[in-house]
Every structure is written in structure tokens, then in C-alpha cells.
Amino acid sequence: MLHFKYLLWLLAGILLPQIVGSATLMSLLTQAVIYALFALGVGILLRQCGLVSFGHAAFFGSAGYIVALLMRDLEFGAGTAILLTLFALAVVAFLLGLVVSRIPGIAFGMLTLAIGQTVYLSTLQSRELLGGADGLNIAWPGSIFGLDVRLFYDPAGMFVISWVVTLAVIYLLDRLFRTRFGSITSAIRDNEERARFIGLNITLPKALVYSLSAVVSGLAGILSAIYTGFISPETLHWSVSGMALIMTIVGGVRHLWGPVLGAILFFFVKEYVGELTDYWMAMLGAVVILIVVFAPNGVSGLIAPLLERKKRVTKTVVGKQVEAGS
């Protein structure tokens, strides 16, 4: 049943570009899905560890830079460069996570903000290697992982690719969080002291989730860098981390598809409310406040019970039948 649901969503994603006629809407959706993956990265850290990061733009932006450098200066192929980058991000974030995840909740947000701004400012100042404020143009080869590069530049093609990647990431994360590792991280999130008392190592799992969330955000950064063919320091700025966090909060993190929904809503608000008024950021701020106060589980937390009601009814019926039989 579970796999069936994923297949259905996969099919829907592949068919969507055929239905959507408008090019602006398509490119909006493509951007939304790329940022959805980014928000998912921020979201799993909040979901599994209860940690709010204000610095994930550092992973989102630097992934593009690392791929660009690996291809330009070390002449790696695109596929190798992408895999190496993800691996490097995983290692760096894991080591960083060993240190930062020891800092309790509130100070963690400030610390990640500081780390993010460090990366942003040093990139801005590195004119020769990273192009300073102008950023870098990335020369992608003719094909990436055997796929024609033009497919990546085309909004419809990129939408399908990002959609497939996002679905795959959600599937894998869902599997992972159902294992013992998932239970351990939730236990630590809910009560760190008790988790330590029953003999769990609390730093290692947190660092692993931090690393995982960095890789997911980095993957989104790479998709964005391929789509635009360009990487600028603006992608590292803390306001970008803030945007991803807004998407995550609006969507809610209890369900893995929450941040995805949040990102799509974000881009629709930006596009359509942005047309009506210049002050869409204020609207967004108000929405964030309302959601945090009145619906802490986000939009996904609001609509999930509506979707699940039907299922619950069938389950109870089955339960009764079993009872009657026994």
C-alpha cells in the first residue's frame, strides 16, 4: 500500500508538466520543488532533533560552489563532482554536528546563524577563488548522470527530476526514521536526560541527523545550481535560511511531506500575493505567527487528519471483525 502511494505521487509529478499550460506557473513549480527539498533538509532536523537551524543556507549554497570548484579546478566530471560534494558535506556537517548539537536549543539557532554568516561573508570576500559578490558561472557538461543537460535547464524537465529526487528522499527518510535510529533520535528530542540515563549516546545520533539534513539541503542546492547554471553568494545569506525555515514551519514537520507543501505554498504566496501588494513579506510574517500560535503542526498538521479519517474507519471495522472472529 505504501509503495502504491509513492507510485501514484510519482505518476502525478510526471504528468503535471503535461497539464500545466503556463510557462510561468511551470517555472514557479520547479523552483518550489527545489526549495521543497531544501526545506525538507531543515525540516528533518526540527522533526527528529527539535533543533531550529538559521544557517542551512550554508549547505544549500556551498554545495553549488563545491561542485563548481571540483569541475573547474580539479576537472572532475559532473557526476563524480556531485557525489563527492554530497560526501564532503556529509563529513563536514557530521563533524560540525558533533560540536554544535551539544549546544541547547536556543543558543543552537544563534550558533547556526553565526556559522551561516561566516560562510556567507568569507565567500563574499573571496574574489579570486569564488568570484566574490558576482558569484560563479558553472560550465555544466553536455550530460549529467547520462541525462541530457538541456533537460535540466527546461522548467518541465527539471520539475520532473526534482520531483523524483524529492520523492526518493522522502521515501528513504521515511524508511530510516521507522528504524531503531529514528526511535532513538525522537527519544533524545523528547527528553535528552532520560535518553542518556537509559544508556543512549546522545551526541552521535544528533550529529548524524545534522549531517543528513545538510546533505538533503546540499542536494537541493546542487539542483538549483544546475537549473540556473549560476551560483551567487546571495544563496548563502541568512535570509535564505530564514525562507527555508518559514516553508518548514508553514508546512509543518510531523509529516515528511509538510515542508514540501510549505515550499509550494510559499512560492504561490510570493507569486500571487506579491502581485497584489509589495508587502508580501509582512503577510508571510503574519502567517508564520498565526501558524506557530494556532497550528503548531503547520498546514500539513491541519489537513492530515482530514485525509486519514477514511482510513481510520476501515481500520476499526477490520478490528471489530477480528474481535468477532476470535
Place this chain on the structure above:
Amino acid sequence: MLGISIFNGLVYGSLLVICASGLAMIYGLRRVVNFAHGALYMLGAYIGYTLSIYLNFWFALVLAPLAMLVIGMLLDKAVFRPLQDRDPLSVLLVTFGLLLVFEDLVRAVWGRGNLSIDVPELLSSSVELFGNPTPLYRLAVIGLGVGSMVALWAWLRFSRTGLYVRAASTDPLTTAMMGVNTERVNALVVGIGTALAGLAGVAAGPMLSLAPSMGGDVLVDSFVVVVIGGLGSLGGALVSAILLGQVQSFGTIYLPSLSAVLPFLMMIAILIWRPSGLAGNRV
């Protein structure tokens, strides 16, 4: 050269200590990490700008913080107090939303362009300092920083309300049981913290230009200051603001390629060495 960079460091350090002490006070009593603090600083600067046009700079310097005091108390009543039983992360996210609202509010009222407050005539001259002509205004900013810190210290140390504030920041429950209206104390402290942000904003007006995004840098630097100093600690904020001012000033001269990053490296190093900051858990 050495003297002038110490001096410049002190000027920025003074601005930071005014702003960051407000942030530290709000955290100390309300346990709120106020992401809107930079936006309040900016709002104070803009209110000061309008007042300085219709009246003059001196009225702006007094009235803008008073206006911010009222805004701060309203903020406490409307946001922090109703949310005091929620987990700190939710409140942090609410202040993040407020930041977006305030920035757009200022854009709507004052426009997107850069503005600047004129230096008052009394302070527009220069004085000879370490062999360099130095604007008198910068000297006055240091004076303002010292003055407001002394006033704040005296208020906390010698007044009855100051005693309540210190008591409530140590143990709010016991303080309330002793018959102190802690809600009123909290509202006043959030008001004063906001007023300090506004004061820093007005004081920064004639030196730095006014833009809706001006709060971002100050917010990040104030965070660095309160984290290094120890969350909620005024003494720690004072020491680390002066330290940060010096680090930035010397960094620009001697390590230009690293200057922007130095404060963050310092913060990361101190957090790893002492997770609760220089002052630890002292107030």
C-alpha cells in the same frame, strides 16, 4: 594608528552594548530570544529620523526611545505574555515573523531608499584625537554608551524596581510569591529593552545610513555579543560588546581578509569552550 582603532572599536562597541543589553534583558526575564530586536532598532532609528525633521535631534534622542518603550510594553502584553507557557522555539519563531512584519511596515511608511539623520550642530565639529581629527559626534556616542550603562546599572542596583528585576530574573516564582507583580516587572523590562534598541538606532542614525534592512547586521552582532557574554547577562554583554568592537576595528586594519569572519570565529570558539558564555549563569 593604534589609538584611533581602539577609539573606533569603542564607538561601535558602545552602539552594540546599548542594543545588546536590551536583548540580554529581554532574554533574562522573558527567556525570549528576540529575533525582532534588530527590527526594533531599525524602527527606533526611523522614528528618530521623523522626529529629528519635525523637532530636532535632541528631541528625537529622548522621544524615540520613549515611543519604543511603549511599543515594547505593548509587544510584551500582546505577544510575549500570552505565549509565556509555550516552548522557547515557538516564541523565537513568532519573533522571526514579527521581524518580517516590522521591516515591511517601515518600508510602507518611510520607503525603500536610504535616509540619514543630520548630525546635530553642537556635535558637528571635530576634535584632535591621537593626532587625527575625530568627529565630536563619535566621541558623544561613546559617552552615550557609558552613560546609559551607568544609568542601567544604577537603576538595577539601587532602585526598588531594579531589585524586583534582579529577583525575578533569578527566580520568578519565588519573587511572585513574595508579592511582587512580576508581570508588570516583565512588561517594564521588555519595554526598556526595546527602548534601548531604539536608542541605539537613533544614535546610529547620523553615522550609518538608515535602510529597512539595517537591523540585520546589528541583530547578528548583538546575538554574537549576548552569546559570548552569556545569555541574559548584562555584565557579560558589556564585556563582550567592547571586545567585539575592538576585534572588528583591529581586524579591519590588520586582518582585512578575515575581519568579517572574526566575530563569528570568536563566538564559535567561546561556545565550544564555555557553552553558557563568559558570564556563565550569573545575571
